[in-house]
Amino acid sequence: MLHQIISVIEEEGGQVVNAGLSTIGNKVFHSLHIEAKISRIGIETSRVKRRLVNLVYQNQH
DSSP: OHHHHHHHHHHTTEEEEEEEEEEETTEEEEEEEEEESSTTTOOOHHHHHHHHHHHHHHHHO
16 A cells, blocks of 8 residues: 555655654554655645545455
8 A cells, every 4th residue: 555655646746755664563554755746846645635535445345
């Protein structure tokens, strides 16, 4: 799913500048620092959020 998340971010004009990984018990957490590829254009954050929520929801069911 991490690859799919990064794909959504890149499709929406973002780029991952830093990524981290933590393991707590049997769960893995990823943290991503994202920046707009072209700062004067920016990123439509509400659309990115909607797409990511849909992606996570689809993978849970």
